Amino acid sequence: MLRPGCGIVHRLAMRSWATAPALPNSLHRATPSLSKLTHTIRAFSSSDEPFSLFTPSEEHANLRSMVREFVKTEVEPQALEYNRAEKFNYDLFKRLGSELGLLGPMIDTDYGGAGFDPVAACIIHEELSYSDPAFCLSYLAHSMLFCHNLFHNGNDAQKNKFLPKALSGEWIGGMCMSEPGAGTDVLGLRTKAVRKEGGGYLLSGQKMWITNGCKTNDELGDVYLVYANTATIDGAETGNAAKDRQKVSLFLVEKSYPGFSLGQKIKDKCGMRASNTAELVFENCEVPEENLVGDLHGGLIPMMRNLEIERIVLAAMSVGIARRAVDAMRRYAAEREAFGKPIHSFGQMQRHIAESYADYMASRSYLYSIARSCNVDQAGQRIDSDAIKLVATKMATTVCDRAIQVLGGYGYCGEYVVERLWRDAKLLEIGGGTLEAHHKNITNDLHRTVGSDDMPH
Ligand SMILES: Cc1cc2nc3c(=O)[nH]c(=O)nc-3n(C[C@H](O)[C@H](O)[C@H](O)COP(=O)(O)OP(=O)(O)OC[C@H]3O[C@@H](n4cnc5c(N)ncnc54)[C@H](O)[C@@H]3O)c2cc1C
Numbered sequence: 001m002l003r004p005g006c007g008i009v010h011r012l013a014m015r016s017w018a019t020a021p022a023l024p025n026s027l028h029r030a031t032p033s034l035s036k037l038t039h040t041i042r043a044f045s046s047s048d049e050p051f052s053l054f055t056p057s058e059e060h061a062n063l064r065s066m067v068r069e070f071v072k073t074e075v076e077p078q079a080l081e082y083n084r085a086e087k088f089n090y091d092l093f094k095r096l097g098s099e100l101g102l103l104g105p106m107i108d109t110d111y112g113g114a115g116f117d118p119v120a121a122c123i124i125h126e127e128l129s130y131s132d133p134a135f136c137l138s139y140l141a142h143s144m145l146f147c148h149n150l151f152h153n154g155n156d157a158q159k160n161k162f163l164p165k166a167l168s169g170e171w172i173g174g175m176c177m178s179e180p181g182a183g184t185d186v187l188g189l190r191t192k193a194v195r196k197e198g199g200g201y202l203l204s205g206q207k208m209w210i211t212n213g214c215k216t217n218d219e220l221g222d223v224y225l226v227y228a229n230t231a232t233i234d235g236a237e238t239g240n241a242a243k244d245r246q247k248v249s250l251f252l253v254e255k256s257y258p259g260f261s262l263g264q265k266i267k268d269k270c271g272m273r274a275s276n277t278a279e280l281v282f283e284n285c286e287v288p289e290e291n292l293v294g295d296l297h298g299g300l301i302p303m304m305r306n307l308e309i310e311r312i313v314l315a316a317m318s319v320g321i322a323r324r325a326v327d328a329m330r331r332y333a334a335e336r337e338a339f340g341k342p343i344h345s346f347g348q349m350q351r352h353i354a355e356s357y358a359d360y361m362a363s364r365s366y367l368y369s370i371a372r373s374c375n376v377d378q379a380g381q382r383i384d385s386d387a388i389k390l391v392a393t394k395m396a397t398t399v400c401d402r403a404i405q406v407l408g409g410y411g412y413c414g415e416y417v418v419e420r421l422w423r424d425a426k427l428l429e430i431g432g433g434t435l436e437a438h439h440k441n442i443t444n445d446l447h448r449t450v451g452s453d454d455m456p457h
Contacts, residue, residue: 053368056119063120067127070100079132082274083420086267088138089274090172090215096139097169103143104167106309106376107151111159112167118309118371122316129320133424134274136317137431141211141275142166144313145306146173149225150252152376153294153302158252162223171222174212176253176280177303179205184437186227186303187245191282193228200289203228203251203282206263209431213262213278220255220262224280227251227299236297248299252291259285271423307433308381311389312374314432315367318389318396321425322360325396325403328418329353332407343406352402360399363392383445383456390438393428400425 055061074092082089097103105121107113114120121144128136147166151159165171182188191205203226207213212221231237231247238244253260263279294302333344333353343349370384400422404411411418429435449455 053365053372055123056368056372060120060123063116064123064127066100067102067124068130071127071131075128075135076131079135079274080414080417080420082132083134084273084414086269086273088212088215088276089135092135093138093142093172094169097167103139103169104147104151104163105143106148107163107167111151111163113147113151113163118312118374118376119368121309121313122319122367122371125313125316126320126323129317129424130324132274133317133321133421133428134272136320137272137275137424137427138172138212140310140313140317141174142172144310145175145211146223146225148309148376149175149302149306150293152305153250154252155293157290158293162252166223172212172215173223173225174210174221175306176207176210176213176224176226178207178209180208180279183209184434187248189227189229189248191226191228193230193233193249193251193287195233196286201251201287201292202259203253203285203287205282207280207282209266210278210280211275211431213280214265214276216276217265218262220260220278220280221276222255224253225250225293226253226282227303230297233296246300247297248303249296250293250299250302251287252293253282253285253287257285257287259283270426271420272427273423304382305376305378308385309374309376310432311385312367312371314428315363315388315392316371318392318425318428319360319364319367321396321421321428322356322363322392322399325399325418325421326353326356326360328416329356329403329406332410332416336408349406352406356399356402359395363388363395367392383442386433386438386441386445389428389433390435390442393425394435396425397422397429 055064074095078089078092101114102124104111104113105116105124106118107115109115125136125140128139147163150162150166154162162171162173166173177186177189179189179191181190189205191203191207193201193203196202205228207226210224215221227248227250229245229247230249231244236247259282261281261283263281266277266279269277293299330344330353333349334342336343338346344353367388370381370388374381374385400418403418404422407416407418410416414420433441446455
């Protein structure tokens with residue numbers, strides 16, 4: 001039996017890290033004697049309290065088993081069918097809100113969210129992606145890119161108006177940053193907002209690759225957070241292109257607003273086929289004054305802050321995909337025989353399986369360690385959010401590739417899951433920042449620390 005969301009939600013929010021052994025205070029003090037250090041370090045490492053990095057408290061364990069059960073009974077049976085039909089399972093998505101209360105994992109309970117920590121958000125994304133990464137991608141775009149972003153950057157009136165419908169699943173939302181001509185170079189966006197006579201704003205431009213951009217082939221999703229350049233408003237333009245491109249603002253746009261339309265549903269994607277992706281068009285789209293989120297020209301900070309948590313949960317999706325691929329390999333290699341032996345007795349198969357398990361566990365450990373220390377209330381965690389996404393997404397495609405190899409011809413077919421996982425995993429090397437963008441960001445962030453005594457950590 002599935003447990004309704006609310007009970008677990010409140011307990012997890014309240015206890016948070018209560019069960020994790022605390023670092024002794026003396027470890028934070030300056031240079032205590034060596035014998036005292038030895039004593040406290042021994043006491044810390046021999047603590048009787050069991051501790052799991054991946055599922056650190058009883059509440060996290062309850063959450064993991066609740067989502068795992070939902071995945072087994074509800075998500076897994078539909079994954080292949082919706083992938084083949086290139087359809088998003090909207091009814092199942094709504095149940096994540098109405099039955100499990102998981103559509104706002106890190107949103108305060110006062111606003112109807114679950115009040116969880118980032119570790120819990122990773123658990124949900126990992127578990128959903130074990131079965132259906134495309135379904136999880138749509139969940140991520142709604143819960144993290146729309147709801148979480150609005151919760152952190154919107155005012156009370158905006159949260160009270162939009163969050164109840166979004167958290168129940170009545171409305172589906174997304175976030176519009178990328179454009180046909182601007183992805184990695186996000187500040188090259190051309191969507192513009194100008195003031196409308198009589199109040200409010202007019203938005204013009206196109207957004208590309210928007211997850212949840214449509215519900216069906218020809219129907220828009222319900223509500224979006226849209227980034228637009230506002231340099232021409234209130235004489236803010238300086239004439240300096242580098243400065244003017246930073247004058248970005250964030251707006252809430254509902255599907256009913258005049259001038260807003262669905263350009264096209266993007267079909268025939270390599271993977272993530274059960275997640276809707278769309279091009280959206282804004283032609284003098286009328287946006288009311290009260291839908292400006294945060295300060296005018298102040299959209300850059302929300303954008304960067306949201307990218308950090310997005311990258312962490314995208315990495316969690318990669319970990320879930322890899323767990324499934326390792327699972328598929330270990331089962332298949334034990335059953336399949338060649339030359340009179342199970343194929344797991346061959347050294348080359350052992351290398352695929354063993355390296356995959358080791359790579360998966362290394363990424364999983366880095367992920368949960370980052371999630372544990374992540375402070376979602378502030379920006380500044382870019383180096384690790386980029387680094388975990390860089391390593392985990394590459395790991396997932398490599399592990400899925402090995403899984404296809406281990407399963408041979410069967411691995412190349414839909415019914416055996418791993419080819420779908422490979423196709424879905426590939427997107428994670430592109431969306432939310434390409435591998436190359438992470439290379440650039442990490443190197444820049446490390447470069448900034450040159451001259452100080454220590455590397456990060
Ligand atoms: C299925 C799907 C869902 C998506 N969902 C969303 C969404 O919900 N919202 C949203 O806003 N966006 C979304 N995106 C867009 C995604 O974030 C972008 O595709 C991604 O940021 C890359 O941008 P691009 O496709 O324009 O590629 P480009 O930026 O044009 O990059 C092309 C290549 O050039 C490389 N490159 C670019 N600049 C540099 C550089 N300085 N140094 C080295 N190499 C460089 C890139 O790494 C890449 O390999 C989605 C994309 C897909 C495919």
